[in-house]
Amino acid sequence: xxxxxxxxxxxxxxxxxxxxxxxxxxxxxxxxxxxxxxxxxxxxxxxxxxxxxxxxxxxxxxxxxxxxxxxxxxxxxxxxxxxxxxxxxxxxxxxxxxxxxxxxxxxxxxxxxxxxxxxxxxxxxxxxxxxxxxxxxxxxxxxxxxxxxxxxxxxxxxxxxxxxxxxxxxxxxxxxxxxxxxxxxxxxxxxxxxxxxxxxxxxxxxxxxxxxxxxxxxxxxxxxxxxxxxxxxxxxxxxxxxxxxxxxxxxxxxxxxxxxxxxxxxxxxxxxxxxxxxxxxxxxxxxxxxxxxxxxxxxxxxxxxxxxxxxxxxxxxxxxxxxxxxxxxxxxxxxxxxxxxxxxxxxxxxxxxxxxxxxxxxxxxxxxxxxxxxxxxxxxxxxxxxxxxxxxxxxxxxxxxxxxxxxxxxxxxxxxxxxxxx
Numbered sequence: 489x490x491x492x493x494x495x496x497x498x499x500x501x502x503x504x505x506x507x508x509x510x511x512x513x514x515x516x517x518x519x520x521x522x523x524x525x526x527x528x529x530x531x532x533x534x535x536x537x538x539x540x541x542x543x544x545x546x547x548x549x550x551x552x553x554x555x556x557x558x559x560x561x562x563x564x565x566x567x568x569x570x571x572x573x574x575x576x577x578x579x580x581x582x583x584x585x586x587x588x589x590x591x592x593x594x595x596x597x598x599x600x601x602x603x604x605x606x607x608x609x610x611x612x613x614x615x616x617x618x619x620x621x622x623x624x625x626x627x628x629x630x631x632x633x634x635x636x637x638x639x640x641x642x643x644x645x646x647x648x649x650x651x652x653x654x655x656x657x658x659x660x661x662x663x664x665x666x667x668x669x670x671x672x673x674x675x676x677x678x679x680x681x682x683x684x685x686x687x688x689x690x691x692x693x694x695x696x697x698x699x700x701x702x703x704x705x706x707x708x709x710x711x712x713x714x715x716x717x718x719x720x721x722x723x724x725x726x727x728x729x730x731x732x733x734x735x736x737x738x739x740x741x742x743x744x745x746x747x748x749x750x751x752x753x754x755x756x757x758x759x760x761x762x763x764x765x766x767x768x769x770x771x772x773x774x775x776x777x778x779x780x781x782x783x784x785x786x787x788x789x790x791x792x793x794x795x796x797x798x799x800x801x802x803x804x805x806x807x808x809x810x811x812x813x814x815x816x817x818x819x820x821x822x823x824x825x826x827x828x829x830x831x832x833x834x835x836x837x838x839x840x841x842x843x844x845x846x847x848x849x850x851x852x853x854x855x856x857x858x859x860x861x862x863x864x865x866x867x868x869x870x871x872x873x874x875x876x877x878x879x880x881x882x883x884x885x886x887x888x889x890x891x892x893x894x895x896x897x898x899x900x901x902x903x904x905x906x907x908x909x910x
Contacts, residue, residue: 495609495610496603496609497601497603497608497609497610498608498609498610499608499610503815504815505799507812507813507815508799508802508803508808508812508813509795509799510812511802511808511809511812512641512795512798512799512802513594513614513795515637515640515641516594516614516637516793517592519633519636519637519640520592520616520633523590523629523633524590525590525591525592525616525618526589526590526591526592527591527592527593527594528575528578528579528589528591528592528593529593529595530574530575530577530578530593531568531574532567532568532595532596532598533565533566533567533568534565534566534568534573534574534577535563535564535565535566536554536556536564536565536566537564538566538573538574538577538781539554539566539568539569539570539573541780541781542572542573542576542749542777542780542781543569543570543573543749544689544749547689547692549569549570549599552600553569553599553600553601554566554567554569554598554599554600555567555569555598555599555600567597567598568597568598569597569598569599570597570613570792571593571595571597571613571615571617571792572615572617572749572774572777572790572792573777573781575591575593575615575617575790576617576777576778576781576783576788577781579591579619579778580778580781580782580783584619585619585620585778585783585784585786587620588618588619588620588621589617589618589619589620590616590617590618590619591616591617591618591619592614592615592616592617593614593615593617594612594613594614594615594795595612595613596610596611596612597610597611597612597613598610598611599611604764604765605763605765605800606762606763606764606765606794606796606797606800607765608796611794611795611796612794612795612796613792613793613794613795614792614793614795615771615790615791615792615793616630616633616771616790616791616792617788617789617790618630618788618789618790619778619786619787619788620786620787620788621787621789622775622787623722623725624722624723624725624726624729624753625729626789627726627729627753627773627789628726628729628730628733630771630789630790630791631649631730631735631737631755632729632730632733632735634757634769634791634793635649635733635735638757641798641802641807642802642805642807643798643801643802643805643807645805646759646761646801646804646805647757647758647759647768647769647801648736648737648738648757648758648759649735649736649737649738649755649756649757650737650738650739650740650743650755650756650757650758651726651727651730651737651738651739651740651743651753651754651755652711652712652739652740652741652742652743652744652753652754652755653711653712653715653719653720653722653723653752653753653754654691654711654719654744654745654750654751654752654753654754654772655711655714655715655716655719655751655752656716656718656719656751656752657751657776658716659711659714659715659716659719660691660711660714660751662714663691663709663711663714664690664691666709666714667690667691667693667708667709668686668690670708670709671686671690671693671708672686674704677700677701677704678693678701678704679696679698679700679701681696681698682696682698682701691711691744692744693705694708694711694742694743694744695742695743695744695745702742705742710741711741711744712741719752722752722753723752723753726753737755740756743755743756745770745772749774749776749777749780750772750773750774751772751773751774751775751776752772752773752775753772753773753789754770754771754772754773755770755771755772755791756769756770757769757770757793759801761801761804761805762797762800762801762804765797765800767794767797768793768794768797768798768801769791769792769793769794769798770791770792770793771789771790771791771792772789772790772791773787773788773789774788774789774790775787775788813865814845814865814866814867815845815847815864815865816845816846816847816864816865816866817844817845817846817866817867817868817909818834818837818844818845818846818847818866818867818868818869818870818905818909819847819849819857819860819861819864819866819868819869819870819887820833820834820837820846820847820848820849820869820870820872821849821854821857821858821861821869821870821871821872822848822849822850822857822872822873823854823857823871823872823873823874824873824874824877825874826872826873826874826876826877827850829872829876829877830848830849830872830877831848832898833870833872833882833898833901833902834846834848834870836898836899836902837870837901837902837905837906839902840899840902840903840905840906841902841905841906841909841910843909844905844906844909847864847866849861854873858885861887862887866887867886867887867888867889867908867909868884868885868886868887868905868908869884869885869887870882870883870884870885870901870905871883871884871885876895880897880898881895881896881897881898881901882895882896882897882898882901883895884896884901884904884905
């Protein structure tokens with residue numbers, strides 16, 4: 489019988505891999521909480537209309553990449569390709585916008601793309617969204633937050649910030665007209681995707697990765713020259729905040745992002761350490777999206793970071809603490825008919841040192857247990873033989889140090905091991 493395999497581009501996360509994910513998620517959550525963000529969770533399945541109205545019907549995501557199907561009632565449903573639209577829908581439905589919420593979320597997203605390293609069909613994002621604040625202060629704080637996060641993760645030397653302003657919708661309308669006129673006279677020099685976008689989403693041409701198109705765009709009209717007073721002032725004040733906070737950045741007037749709802753501030757944190765998949769965190773301001781989805785006008789700004797890419801970057805940068813990759817701290821080996829005594833000793837250790845990862849072997853020869861203890865990565869083996877069980881003691885064997893074994897009462901052994909691990 490043929491074995492069933494996972495769907496292409498939808499990968500398992502195996503036990504040896506999950507500790508790094510947990511480390512990253514814990515550090516991100518801790519940083520978000522320090523900035524007053526609260527967690528929200530919303531479904532991975534939404535009405536298709538939500539994404540058509542938010543992302544834009546002529547974007548690559550909606551046209552080519554969404555997993556969309558009809559349910560038994562004939563309703564069109566879509567696995568979420570990104571998190572912002574679902575977050576907006578959840579806040580509007582629950583009436584949260586009058587609280588000016590600051591929120592974060594995490595979980596899987598789905599896009600039908602050609603699978604490659606750092607780009608999967610089921611991928612994971614951690615995002616943050618803030619609603620109800622229209623000034624550049626909150627844009628700046630979110631960028632300061634991410635800047636702090638990179639330092640705390642040991643990634644500050646591996647990422648850099650690119651920044652742009654898309655202006656208001658009126659600014660973009662003026663720019664779009666001149667850009668289309670300029671590009672139309674050079675249409676034959678554009679790559680195939682850019683020619684298609686010329687009539688549907690011309691600003692996305694600025695984001696083309698085709699080298700000939702990029703060379704052509706060097707002489708194209710610049711969006712920055714079309715910013716009105718409102719957007720220009722917003723962008724100027726944001727740069728002042730970043731300069732004062734010591735957050736370095738590069739201005740990139742070709743940065744437009746791939747979703748239609750962005751306006752004014754847009755940004756990407758990029759790296760040169762992961763090859764083609766260089767963007768690890770991106771976002772911007774989307775003041776019109778809540779109203780576009782049926783709510784009252786509500787300013788908003790946010791970002792999302794790719795978990796798979798950040799995990800890859802942590803490994804490339806050798807920024808994962810050794811203790812994270814170690815699955816076990818203490819391995820409890822019971823020799824002979826001592827199962828009860830060994831489990832009691834393990835429980836005493838867990839109580840004395842709540843953060844310790846303690847694994848009880850629960851069977852096998854003494855020799856095989858010590859081999860498994862060594863392979864587990866544990867720093868200590870706690871040995872409970874029949875003599876130890878009868879005397880109410882345990883033997884501590886240090887697996888990573890040249891130190892003599894010690895035989896102690898269970899409580900004293902637990903206290904010593906807790907001190908050693910801390």
